[in-house]
Amino acid sequence: FKKSKHLVILTGAGVSAESGVPTFRGAGGFWRTYQAQDLASPYAFENNPSLVWEFYHYRREVMGSKHPNPAHLAIAECEERWNKENRRVVVITQNIDELHRRAGSKNIIELHGSLFKTRCTNCGIVKPNFDSPICSALEGKGAPDPDAGGSDIPVESLPRCSVPNCGGLLRPHVVWFGEGLDGHVLDSADQELENCDLCLVVGTSSVVYPAAMFAPMVAQRGVPVAEFNLETTPATDQLGGHGFFFSGPCGSTLPEALAP
Numbered sequence: 001f002k003k004s005k006h007l008v009i010l011t012g013a014g015v016s017a018e019s020g021v022p023t024f025r026g027a028g029g030f031w032r033t034y035q036a037q038d039l040a041s042p043y044a045f046e047n048n049p050s051l052v053w054e055f056y057h058y059r060r061e062v063m064g065s066k067h068p069n070p071a072h073l074a075i076a077e078c079e080e081r082w083n084k085e086n087r088r089v090v091v092i093t094q095n096i097d098e099l100h101r102r103a104g105s106k107n108i109i110e111l112h113g114s115l116f117k118t119r120c121t122n123c124g125i126v127k128p129n130f131d132s133p134i135c136s137a138l139e140g141k142g143a144p145d146p147d148a149g150g151s152d153i154p155v156e157s158l159p160r161c162s163v164p165n166c167g168g169l170l171r172p173h174v175v176w177f178g179e180g181l182d183g184h185v186l187d188s189a190d191q192e193l194e195n196c197d198l199c200l201v202v203g204t205s206s207v208v209y210p211a212a213m214f215a216p217m218v219a220q221r222g223v224p225v226a227e228f229n230l231e232t233t234p235a236t237d238q239l240g241g242h243g244f245f246f247s248g249p250c251g252s253t254l255p256e257a258l259a260p
Helices: 013-017 042-047 049-065 070-084 099-103 183-195 211-220 250-258
Strands: 006-011 088-093 108-110 113-120 126-128 170-174 198-202 225-229 243-247
Touching (some): 006 070, 006 183, 042 049, 049 170, 070 088, 070 099, 070 250, 108 183, 183 211, 198 211, 198 250, 225 250, 243 250
Parallel strands (some): 006 088, 006 198, 088 108, 198 225, 225 243
Antiparallel strands (some): 113 126, 113 170
8 A cells, every 4th residue: 555656446336235225236135026127227217217217216315314434434535645645546436326425535437327417318418416306206206115016107207308498308327237338437447447556346246347357457467456345256366466355344444454
């Protein structure tokens, strides 16, 4: 840490899970009777935009009761401290909950977009949106109870674009199953990964591509990679002699590692 001038921190769902954010992964990872992949797709949105918006409305609203945990805060504090020393810290995250931003991180690359941005399906404009509820028709909707039925909100009452003479249907600005990552975002991530001299992998399962290849690519350059996870991942064995593994909740292990 002492010698590093350019640190990249890759973060995944495990960091958010320690803040109590539902990850919709594995056993019990359901919203109503659906798994995330059932709803997080262009096909699902085309087929039933009301149901998909209920799911994302629930995810947006639940974040009102969730807060950055010690891992988020340690990363933000590290960035602020290093910045004063002309050293660079960049977070490349698969998470869409903006907890890194709320913790105070500034250099953030959101690989999969954000719950709090919308994109117009007509004109394509992307805008931040923190409205609660995002539209009046979704107020009180989105309960995760398996017995809750869909609200079948008319498409014209779902979130709409505010650009004059557009009024197109908005969608969450997130990368869905079956969609590729934004090319500009991927280029930014690649540039940071090519130039970093230290990489931390925090709370990511290393099974979602292309992010799963980031740490092994960095290790191939001979750059040290430290992994902070509850258990080893497919990437662990690909780090060779450049990998270091720290087991345990990242809210406990990471602040200690990043402390001055």
